[in-house]
Amino acid sequence: MSKLKELNFPKDFIDKFICGNTVDVMKQIPDQSVDLVVTSPPYNLKNSTGNGMKDGRGGKWSNAALVNGYSNYNDNIPHDEYVAWQRDSLAEMLRIIPEDGAIFYNHKWRVQAGLLQDRHDIVSGFPVRQIIIWKRKGGINFNPGYFLPTYEVIYLIAKPKFELAKKANAYGDVWEFGQESKNKHPAPFPEDLIERIISSTNSHIILDPFMGSGTTAIVAKKLNREFIGIDVSPEYCQMAQERLKNPSSIVRSKSQKMEINQVSLFDMLEVK
Numbered sequence: 001m002s003k004l005k006e007l008n009f010p011k012d013f014i015d016k017f018i019c020g021n022t023v024d025v026m027k028q029i030p031d032q033s034v035d036l037v038v039t040s041p042p043y044n045l046k047n048s049t050g051n052g053m054k055d056g057r058g059g060k061w062s063n064a065a066l067v068n069g070y071s072n073y074n075d076n077i078p079h080d081e082y083v084a085w086q087r088d089s090l091a092e093m094l095r096i097i098p099e100d101g102a103i104f105y106n107h108k109w110r111v112q113a114g115l116l117q118d119r120h121d122i123v124s125g126f127p128v129r130q131i132i133i134w135k136r137k138g139g140i141n142f143n144p145g146y147f148l149p150t151y152e153v154i155y156l157i158a159k160p161k162f163e164l165a166k167k168a169n170a171y172g173d174v175w176e177f178g179q180e181s182k183n184k185h186p187a188p189f190p191e192d193l194i195e196r197i198i199s200s201t202n203s204h205i206i207l208d209p210f211m212g213s214g215t216t217a218i219v220a221k222k223l224n225r226e227f228i229g230i231d232v233s234p235e236y237c238q239m240a241q242e243r244l245k246n247p248s249s250i251v252r253s254k255s256q257k258m259e260i261n262q263v264s265l266f267d268m269l270e271v272k
């Protein structure tokens with residue numbers, strides 16, 4: 001990876017997509033200078049005991065977009081390394097939010113070797129205030145050993161003075177939003193989920209340190225907020241930049257739809 005150039009805050013950050021390794025980029029952001037973080041990291045899905053995604057072989061889902069991985073990251077590192085990396089990322093996110101700031105950190109629990117792998121090892125020791133259940137449409141998983149998973153989680157990790165916007169508390173902690181299926185990125189957020197999160201806060205500057213196709217940025221601008229987006233992939237940075245100018249540029253064309261029978265990340269579970 002090429003060395004990251006020195007960046008100045010706020011000039012090089014506000015309303016910008018920054019292409020680079022997220023921990024390195026976040027280290028250049030001063031303490032307490034971002035109000036809110038909204039993000040979904042890579043889930044390390046290819047490091048799996050199931051054969052569905054293992055080593056990119058694809059199993060039954062050889063047509064799935066994620067079998068090809070992200071454009072600049074293979075989503076397959078040893079579990080301990082993955083946990084350490086995510087904890088480093090969360091530590092940076094926590095450093096750069098103020099005393100009334102918060103992090104919405106989306107992740108997925110899964111079954112590994114017949115046992116639930118929750119993500120406690122990643123979030124343990126961080127100030128997790130609440131777990132929001134994001135109920136999605138059912139995935140594709142024929143494992144007879146457990147019920148079809150239908151949700152992901154969003155950890156609300158908050159500093160002591162964080163408060164929701166007026167009336168947002170009434171949304172409750174189980175949210176139902178269908179997955180995004182038209183986006184060219186292999187694992188995009190649905191815009192309405194991000195709108196729920198951002199509009200539930202009074203934050204002004206919003207960071208997504210694993211920004212992908214830029215959904216957090218698009219919604220931040222729609223709600224008259226400012227954003228900072230970071231992604232390691234130049235292809236996704238460009239995708240996000242174009243999307244900001246032209247929202248429909250993100251939609252997969254008919255030919256791409258025929259090429260990629262996209263099964264979302266969520267559907268990639270233990271397939272045995």
Ligand SMILES: C[S@@+](CC[C@H](N)C(=O)[O-])C[C@H]1O[C@@H](n2cnc3c(N)ncnc32)[C@H](O)[C@@H]1O
Nearest residue numbers: 021022042073188189210211212213215231232
């Ligand atoms: C789950 S996707 C995020 C998708 C995004 N929420 C959206 O709506 O499009 C995770 C992203 O993390 C990026 N990524 C992987 N490793 C990274 C790293 N070291 N630094 C920054 N971004 C990274 C991948 O390129 C991928 O786009």
